[in-house]
Amino acid sequence: MMAGNSLQGALVAYKASALTNSDFLTALIISGYALGMVVAVFYISSMLQSVGHVRVFAALSAAVSASMLLFPLIEYAVIWFILRFIVGFCYVGLFIVGEAWINASVSSQFRGRVMSLYMMTQFSGIWFGQLSLSFSSEENSSLLFYISSLAISIAAIPLLISNIEAPLKPESKERMKFKQLFHYSPFATVSTVFVSMQQFTLLVALGFFAQKAGLSLHQLSIMGMAVIFAGTMAQWPVARISDRVDRRNVIIFCCSMTVGFAFVGMEILKFGTVTQLYILMCAMAVVILPVYAVNLSHANDLVPPDQAVSAGSTIQLLNAIGLGMGPLVLSIYMNRLGAEGYFIYIMSVASVIVLYALYRKGMRRVIARHHRAVIAPFLQFRSTMRDWIEDEDPDEADAYIDENASDIENPPKEKSLQKLPKKQRKKLRARKKKNRKA
Secondary structure (H helix, E strand, O other): OHHHHHHHHHHHHHHHHHHHOOHHHHHHHHHHHHHHHHHHOOOHHHHHHHHOHHHHHHHHHHHHHHHHHHOOOOOOHHHHHHHHHHHHHHHHHHHHHHHHHHHOOOOOOOHHHHHHHHHHHHHHHHHHHHHHHOOOOOOOOOHHHHHHHHHHHHHHHHHHHOOOOOOOOOOOOOOOOHHHHHHHOHHHHHHHHHHHHHHHHHHOOHHHHHHHHOOOHHHHHHHHHHHHHHHHHHHHHHHHHHOOOOHHHHHHHHHHHHHHHHHHHHHHHHHOOHHHHHHHHHHHHHHHOOHHHHHHHHHHOOOOHHHHHHHHHHHHHHHHHHHHHHHHHHHHHHHHHOOHHHHHHHHHHHHHHHHHHHHHHHHOOOOOHHHHHHHHHHHHOHHHHHHHHOOOOHHHHHHHHHHHOOOOOOOOOHHHHHHOOHHHHHHHHHHHHHHHHO
16 A cells, blocks of 8 residues: 555656646645645544444545546646645545554554554555656656556455454544643654654655756666665664653654764765765665654653544644645755755754754653553543542542643652652552552
């Protein structure tokens, strides 16, 4: 399925530039995907609640497959924008279903590695999509749209004929409010937008960059395959590290390296070779592409499991906002600065992520590795927490939770008792002693 999306995205980005002869119109066509994502997040939860995960997955797969067939048949900018909108709408629904399925089945302690496997699967599909470009030429490139449709149709078959038990339908049709998601994870709420703007450069805008840099379709295919392969191989080690340390430190390191590589990229455009550019783009993929999974894991560390679908819809909305802003901002950079604007854009976005991560680290303590698996249940079961903190005065307990929920990194266990007020520690120990006697 991701092979079809990758192939379609690269083709549209490459061919739209020649179709419109305008950087702005090209960016607008590419942004149709993000606009479809924005609209989808308001309807996917309702669709899931009405007919369930499997039927929604099947319907969206059929719709996006049909859209792929129309790209080569109607080569008009307005029609391509509408088709990109439909593709974006469908794919965000597929992502929400898949990610909700994963988050409902795994604890936070291992979420980073599981999400890395999910992303590796996606990037493997993207890699095969880029590989298909190498067997194409300018004359028969339209045939690849039909291959995209075929790949998506085939990908839906295993799920539709399997007996895998689907997740429970979401309790609410409404997505989680921005304020509520920010309450759970302030850093992830803001960084998701900028991470999406950064990922866009390698997953969607590579064809836009290739056109400006004077690369051929064959060279674009080689670069795309190399970038996806490098990003895929980096997923697991980066995720494993993020399960052991503060995920924000991992993101800070990756984005800091991105800034350095972007600076080198500008020099290579002036004095380097195509081979050096390939190597540089692979290095950038190693530090850019794993960040999405780490950031998503950081957000889900604090989101209650029963709100995974609604939180996922909001995260996808933020993702869509980033993907929508990315092409428009990048078009401004590249229109004024040429191919160098591509690297300056990446440098700017990565710098914002680093600065905000450093700010948030000063506001909230690190989430201990051995407590990540219980953070979400701790926030979910408020009544249980009320019993732990105060048997006789629930109102006092609720007030304590409301005041400290966004800063509590450890549940009330022995290792974390010293971080609570002295009065609360005594009550917690008395409660545990009473339970042992019972």
